[in-house]
Amino acid sequence: AQKITQTQPGMFVQEKEAVTLDCTYDTSDPSYGLFWYKQPSSGEMIFLIYQGSYDQQNATEGRYSLNFQKARKSANLVISASQLGDSAMYFCAMRDLSGNTGKLIFGQGTTLQVKP
């Protein structure tokens, strides 16, 4: 069965510094996709970045980048130049390909607080 693990319940970072949020995954499928979502206090789930298992390069989207280490089964999110608005819960997720639902399997989430 596929599984996503986020081991950091909470993280603090100083404004303008970079921060890495950890995510490890477990799957026996050779084809998979990994996603990161941001959930601010307002509650919505905002898609940030995607990494495919066959992608040769790490994904980047503005200040977000994904440190994808396939052999270690890790897909850590790196946020550069943190801003106060980055304070939120962050979820790592993977598409569940079993049963053909395509549902997302989420990690437990990491709460990030950016200090001024």
Added chain:
Amino acid sequence: DARVTQTPRDKVTEMGQEVTMRCQPILGHNTVFWYRQTMMQGLELLAYFRNRAPLDDSGMPKDRFSAEMPDATLATLKIQPSEPRDSAVYFCASASGTGYTDTQYFGPGTRLTVL
């Protein structure tokens, strides 16, 4: 700026009442998901539609929950009768496909409180 919309954003109701939540997926997306988020369970799938057909609703309590997609622009989730344990945030998400590369875009959620 295409996005998933959900109504209502907040709903407070009394136990036993019917609750209907609505979702408008992104135009052109043929896959719609309903998730529920609670502190204890995190995010869990309730139902899933592809091309308006329900393909998986195994996550829903069948006796009180129902999900439909009357047309390509509207998905509904109904709870009847509602119970306090149904209090949660209900998210609708849509995607252009079901492949592992297809990104699911979430609506703002409906925060349901059942008293």
